[in-house]
Amino acid sequence: xxxxxxxxxxxxxxxxxxxxxxxxxxxxxxxxxxxxxxxxxxxxxxxxxxxxxxxxxxxxxxxxxxxxxxxxxxxxxxxxxxxxxxxxxxxxxxxxxxxxxxxxxxxxxxxxxxxxxxxxxxxxxxxxxxxxxxxxxxxxxxxxxxxxxxxxxxxxxxxxxxxxxxxxxxxxxxxxxxxxxxxxxxxxxxxxxxxxxxxxxxxxxxxxxxxxxxxxxxxxxxxxxxxxxxxxxxxxxxxxxxxxxxxxxxxxxxxxxxxxxxxxxxxxxxxxxxxxxxxxxxxxxxxxxxxxxxxxxxxxxxxxxxxxxxxxxxxxxxxxxxxxxxxxxxxxxxxxxxxxxxxxxxxxxxxxxxxxxxxxxxxxxxxxxxxxxxxxxxxxxxxxxxxxxxxxxxxxxxxxxxxxxxxxxxxxxxxxxxxxxxxxxxxxxxxxxxxxxxxxxxxxxxxxxxxxxxxxxxxxxxxxxxxxxxxxxxxxxxxxxxxxxxxxxxxxxxxxxxxxxxxxxxxxxxxxxxxxxxxxxxxxxxxxxxxx
Numbered sequence: 001x002x003x004x005x006x007x008x009x010x011x012x013x014x015x016x017x018x019x020x021x022x023x024x025x026x027x028x029x030x031x032x033x034x035x036x037x038x039x040x041x042x043x044x045x046x047x048x049x050x051x052x053x054x055x056x057x058x059x060x061x062x063x064x065x066x067x068x069x070x071x072x073x074x075x076x077x078x079x080x081x082x083x084x085x086x087x088x089x090x091x092x093x094x095x096x097x098x099x100x101x102x103x104x105x106x107x108x109x110x111x112x113x114x115x116x117x118x119x120x121x122x123x124x125x126x127x128x129x130x131x132x133x134x135x136x137x138x139x140x141x142x143x144x145x146x147x148x149x150x151x152x153x154x155x156x157x158x159x160x161x162x163x164x165x166x167x168x169x170x171x172x173x174x175x176x177x178x179x180x181x182x183x184x185x186x187x188x189x190x191x192x193x194x195x196x197x198x199x200x201x202x203x204x205x206x207x208x209x210x211x212x213x214x215x216x217x218x219x220x221x222x223x224x225x226x227x228x229x230x231x232x233x234x235x236x237x238x239x240x241x242x243x244x245x246x247x248x249x250x251x252x253x254x255x256x257x258x259x260x261x262x263x264x265x266x267x268x269x270x271x272x273x274x275x276x277x278x279x280x281x282x283x284x285x286x287x288x289x290x291x292x293x294x295x296x297x298x299x300x301x302x303x304x305x306x307x308x309x310x311x312x313x314x315x316x317x318x319x320x321x322x323x324x325x326x327x328x329x330x331x332x333x334x335x336x337x338x339x340x341x342x343x344x345x346x347x348x349x350x351x352x353x354x355x356x357x358x359x360x361x362x363x364x365x366x367x368x369x370x371x372x373x374x375x376x377x378x379x380x381x382x383x384x385x386x387x388x389x390x391x392x393x394x395x396x397x398x399x400x401x402x403x404x405x406x407x408x409x410x411x412x413x414x415x416x417x418x419x420x421x422x423x424x425x426x427x428x429x430x431x432x433x434x435x436x437x438x439x440x441x442x443x444x445x446x447x448x449x450x451x452x453x454x455x456x457x458x459x460x461x462x463x464x465x466x467x468x469x470x471x472x473x474x475x476x477x478x479x480x481x482x483x484x485x486x487x488x489x490x491x492x493x494x495x496x497x498x499x500x501x502x503x504x505x506x507x508x509x510x511x512x513x514x515x516x517x518x519x520x521x522x523x524x525x526x527x528x529x530x531x532x
Contacts (some may be wrong), residue, residue, distance in 0.1 A: 001153070001203075002031040004145035008138060014122070017135035021164070022171035023142055025072035025276040032281060037295035039205055041302060043198065044433055047371035048188040051350050052447035056305040056427045058362065058415070058422065059353045062183060062208045065334040069315050069327045070207050072276025073176035076330035079341035079398050080178035083386040084108060084159045084379075086187050093163055096140075097133040108383045109155035112141045127500060136164045146180050148342070151199045154232070157379070159343055174341075175267075176330075177398075179204065183338035184347035188375060199253065207278045212357075214309040215301055216292040218285040220500065224266040234459035277315070296444050299433045303448030306488075307414055312356045334358065338401040339394040343387045344379045346371070352406045360408040364424045406532050417491045458483055464469045466493070 010018070010027065018024050045053045052059040064075045088108065089099045092412040096119065119137035122130055122324035144156020164170050179201050186200040211218045291297055320328070335358055351358065353365045379385075388395065414420060434446045465473050480505035484490045 001146045004141055008120040014131050014135040015229055017167050021167040023139050028275050029278050034202050037217050037298050041298040043190050044192045046187045051184050052353050058312045058425055061354050066208050067176040067180050070278040072327050074335050075176035077172045077174045079395050080173050081341055081343050081388045085384050095136050106155050109157045112144050115141045146390045147201050148182050149199050151197050177340045178342035181342040181345045181347045211314045212311050217290050218287050300446040300448045303432045313359055317451045335403050335406045336401040337396050337404045344377055353407050358413050361411045362421050364421050455489050462493050
């Protein structure tokens, strides 16, 4: 994405066409620095058969709701599919106005660099046809470098080009569903094949995590210029250099370098142009409260995750009120149990496993089978395939998406530790990614596994001794309850209610201070260094 944005500065004359097709919000999202240890940590917890991440709090996943709100893409509408049987020269000549040479093609994939070189600068007297051809090239490059990127992000498959013939019609397709299908497939491949890389819309995975989990989540920098976390509609080109497409990133955040882009080349923003939620992360960020960038630390933090470190419903209040209409237009199918389609890719959307993300009570979900045959289908060697015919039954299922909406009773409060779902979930999931006794010399030592073992043992002691009325066993019970209460784990004891202890045993609760002295972050020389 960064390479594409540095090569292709959007001509303001093609912006109406890009907006009409529904991709202007994606362009404004731009490049966000990827936290690869975070992506790796999430990949390890992905379950291909359920399309969910298994975290300590339960199953979670990226849903159609997340795609619509974070990226601002349409999720309702015809599936993104079609035929790959076409004449490359005739297709490109008609829709792009140029015919690519042989060295710009890799099978049916076109070089994004070549697209940028040929179409990024329309002539000063370009007519509407030429501007639309440039807009198609821009959108095609955006698809190949961001939404459906391969590992290098340097080619885009021409199968998308026929869908850009009528840019007004383009906006009606389920691009959000296609992006989610592609993202699911990449996560499944990375998990099943133990690949060292992953492609696709990685930014979606990261922003989803930042919205819902504490893991590596940066904070919005508070300053005179940014006194509060910004809403997407409040971002302007003075705040973010949309042309360069860089994001704030560094040891403690800050705006990225502007790469010499001056005011003359900045894009104008319409007064009524609202942006998807993901754009709110394109501002100065800081990393003070959550450590970041270390895979072993991420694993340990996620192993030790507590319920208050999960935000099941982040899209509420003013945050949602200010979003563009496209983000909320298709909420009637947010909970559809349907196949997601992107040409050769078929992946199932399973909201019935993550109902808490929709404010509903989660019961034990039904069993689901791993679609091994579907995962074996890919585009390798299938350059002349009519996927619309091949996947006809699944496309028919997608067309009935509005009739397969999962529902449940509203969620009231948090889920109890002993809820039947949580008891079932702890039996079927892998609780820890790092062995409890993992100890390397001069390395970070994880503690989540050993802490869990100690807390579980203490809870077991408290439960086994809860009927003791007096004597040593009663004192042991009081000590165990005091310890669990002191560390906030008393919910592990069935039927526990806090009562004043009648035992002479000393309290194990940690001391609580009414004030706490905290140092300001210390910076090194050259970055605002100071002494305390």
